[in-house]
Amino acid sequence: PLTFRLSNLHTMTGRTQSASTLTPTSTTDPISQIEMNDNTTQTSQVLQNVSLQVPLMKNDQLYPTPSMKDKIPYDVEFDLRLTGCELIQTSGRLLKLPQTAMATGQVLFHRFYYSKSFVKNPMEYYAMASIFLSTKIEECPRRVRDVLNVFHHIKQVRSGKIIKPMSIDENYHIAKNQVIKAERRLLKELGFCVHVKHPHKMILIYLQAMECNQENLSQKAWYVFF
Numbered sequence: 634p635l636t637f638r639l640s641n642l643h644t645m646t647g648r649t650q651s652a653s654t655l656t657p658t659s660t661t662d663p664i665s666q667i668e669m670n671d672n673t674t675q676t677s678q679v680l681q682n683v684s685l686q687v688p689l690m691k692n693d694q695l696y697p698t699p700s701m702k703d704k705i706p707y708d709v710e711f712d713l714r715l716t717g718c719e720l721i722q723t724s725g726r727l728l729k730l731p732q733t734a735m736a737t738g739q740v741l742f743h744r745f746y747y748s749k750s751f752v753k754n755p756m757e758y759y760a761m762a763s764i765f766l767s768t769k770i771e772e773c774p775r776r777v778r779d780v781l782n783v784f785h786h787i788k789q790v791r792s793g794k795i796i797k798p799m800s801i802d803e804n805y806h807i808a809k810n811q812v813i814k815a816e817r818r819l820l821k822e823l824g825f826c827v828h829v830k831h832p833h834k835m836i837l838i839y840l841q842a843m844e845c846n847q848e849n850l851s852q853k854a855w856y857v858f859f
Contacts (some may be wrong), residue, residue, distance in 0.1 A: 699750040713751050717742050717760040724764050724783045728775050737829045738767035741819065748822045754815075757784070758808075762815035770827055777809050 700710045718739045725735035742763040746754075761780050768775045785799040799805060820827070836854050845851075 695747065698747060700746065700752065703750045703752040705751060710746075710751060713756050714743065714746065717756050717763075720757070720760045720784065720787060721764045723787055724761075724780065727783045727786065728764075728768075728779060730764075730768060730773055730775070731771060733831060733833075734767045734771040734773055735764070736831055736833075737770055738764040740829045741766060741823065741827060745819050745822055754818075758811050758815045759819065760784075761812045762819050765812060766816050766819060766827065770829070777812055780812065781805065781808055 721738045722735050761784055765780050782799050789796050840851050
């Protein structure tokens, strides 16, 4: 804002200050200065409007879910969500990803299935798409082939089969295309709003504010989020 220096200012009852007593200290044109301030204010407002915020679901989006509308019982959907998150967590460890990437993938996975049903959208493909997309978001990218190999390994371990490398055949190319399509649909359904703000950084701040410096408590609180 334009600043002024007061000179020969006389206070008189019932009269206002004379404009001649106000001398600008800035050599900048007042009109240009006002326009500059207006532009700065508008830019600040635009930045506030486009700032990334964590999207929250409405109550009618949380219940009933699209899967429940397709006659999938709540406990079955819960198991599918749990299995998907376990796959994302296990695959992330095998891919040597940071924990934030796995947490981001799990959040994206949950958000998607509050928009779409498990009936028409296979859980395994969207778990792969979620971890694949999260590696890009958290700037630790992995190849689709790496994700497919890891999920193939997990599937063999869980079924008790002999561990064999994934064959590069027609089934591999079909699965690869399905993961890429799932990633695109994931982005579309989320409206490309894939920003995830994790609460883990606030744990230590809250514990310090409450004067709780116990290491075990902070460690347990950290694991609860993950």
